[in-house]
Amino acid sequence: MEPLKIGIAGLGRLGKIHAENLVKRIPNATLTAACSILQHELDFVSKHLGIKQLYTDYDEMIRSADMDAVAIITTSGMHCAHLTTALEAGKHVFCEKPLGVTIEECKHAEKVVEAHPNQVFFLGFMRRFDASYQYAMEKVKSGAIGQPYLVKAVGIDPLKYIEGALKFAPTSGGIYIDMAIHDIDLMRWFLNDDPDTVYALGSSYGYPEFASFGDAETGCALYHFKNGGMGTIHTGRTAAHGYHIETEIVGTKGSIRISPVPQKNLAVFYNEHGVVTECVGSFPERFEAAYLKEMQVFVDCVLQATKPEISVYDGTRCTQIAFATTQSYKEGKLVNIQY
Ligand SMILES: NC(=O)c1ccc[n+]([C@@H]2O[C@H](COP(=O)([O-])OP(=O)(O)OC[C@H]3O[C@@H](n4cnc5c(N)ncnc54)[C@H](O)[C@@H]3O)[C@@H](O)[C@H]2O)c1
Structure with a gap:
């Protein structure tokens, strides 16, 4: 071929x-x-x-x-x-x-x-192609944690990139639309459902400049899903230790945590600072393999005339949820999510 x-x-x-x-x-x-x-x-x-x-x-x-x-x-x-x-x-x-x-x-x-x-139309939500997230999904589907009912997501950019984040802030659409959208996609994927309500907060502590762009340095959002599931997202831009992406899926028989310690690799240093593991530094490093895998799947879909699991409707839903989350944080009240 x-x-x-x-x-x-x-x-x-x-x-x-x-x-x-x-x-x-x-x-x-x-x-x-x-x-x-x-x-x-x-x-x-x-x-x-x-x-x-x-x-x-x-x-x-x-x-x-x-x-x-x-x-x-x-x-x-x-x-x-x-x-x-x-x-x-x-x-x-x-x-x-x-x-x-x-x-x-x-x-x-x-x-x-x-x-x-x-x-073929393929939308690049690459975390679905990360080996750890794929493994977690296989386990969820096999019933390893029973019925999943809660997803807790943390996504915090490294503090070292704060200048770039400030520059991009006026046009980014805000922290929930630009950053939390990956976590929104993961919550929907693992709970196999859409949220119907959201309550969100946002504030700026180290960098109040974000507020002047109508944005927040850090956000916390709480979701209720139509099937009774729950989700929380903590999103931010000031992780002093590196790039912190962590997800926990809680079910009736157990839970799965993906990178609770977002370590760079398996090396552990024993030195004057104690017992130290370095943190992964950036999104290209953390998701290097996922970017490759998603593009490979796209190419295979075209050549084999198959459709990807992820659809254009996932893109719309995530955007609707991100906008509702932003609205909740700006208005300071619970928002019913419209689809
Ligand atoms: N999936 C992820 O993890 C992830 C990570 C980073 C960025 N992104 C997304 O990828 C996209 C690019 O992000 P980036 O950080 O590489 O941005 P960037 O600003 O570094 O690059 C933007 C590119 O778009 C090109 N461009 C802009 N307008 C154009 C036009 N009219 N015609 C042709 N080219 C045009 C620019 O020349 C530049 O090459 C964004 O939509 C961003 O949200 C996704």
Whole structure:
């Protein structure tokens, strides 16, 4: 079978990772084209990855490049427009989260995906492809913890990236929309349901500047699910120790904790500081294998004409929940989530 020809749009922090995976680690795909509005990023992929078809205009890449699929890793506000153009041109689409930056964009994306049922649409909620989360899901499905009824999620970015977070804050959509959306997806996945109500708080302690952007440095949210399940999310940006992603799934017969100590690896140091394990430093490091796995699954779906488990509707639901969470924190009251 011929390898899948893919073009990539967006070559920033995450786009570069996907581009390198497509060139070096996914044998049944060929990265044929790349697009960025930044010339130095195009120069990078030309020099280091040997990509020849280079574009600064997305629509032109979709019209003219030799490719059957596109990976959209552009700025969040462009996802909806970019996926629409690609699907309407007959391309299969891998799209990074979020599906859209408004509910209207998500609903529009649903319609476009529905209008092209023979093309693959894949949304990049990569945590579902992390080996530990996949293992936990297998255990949940096998009944190892009985009936799961509570998911507790912690997602805190490293303090060392606070300057970048402050710069991005005015346009990020806020902590629940930009950051907690992965935890929202995981809660829904493990509880196999959607929440109907949310109560959320948010505040800024070390960096009050977040408040001036209508955002919070740290958030805590509590969810009630339609099936009686519960969820909590603690999201933040000031983990002094590194990148802290932790999830606990509690069931009637036991619980599973994923990285309660978010350690870098299995090395433990015994020195003048005591017994020390280093913390994983960043999202590319923690989810390196998951970014590769999700793209491999996308390529396989296209080549084998199968549909991914994750759907465009998951993207809309997560966005609706994230907006309701933001509303609850801003209004200081319980919000009934509308779908
Ligand atoms: N799944 C995850 O864990 C995860 C992690 C980080 C980022 N993301 C998502 O990935 C996306 C990219 O994030 P990033 O941190 O790499 O951003 P970035 O700012 O580093 O890069 C953005 C890229 O988009 C390109 N771009 C912007 N507008 C464009 C246009 N009109 N046409 C063509 N290219 C355009 C830029 O040239 C740049 O290459 C965001 O939507 C973000 O939410 C997901």
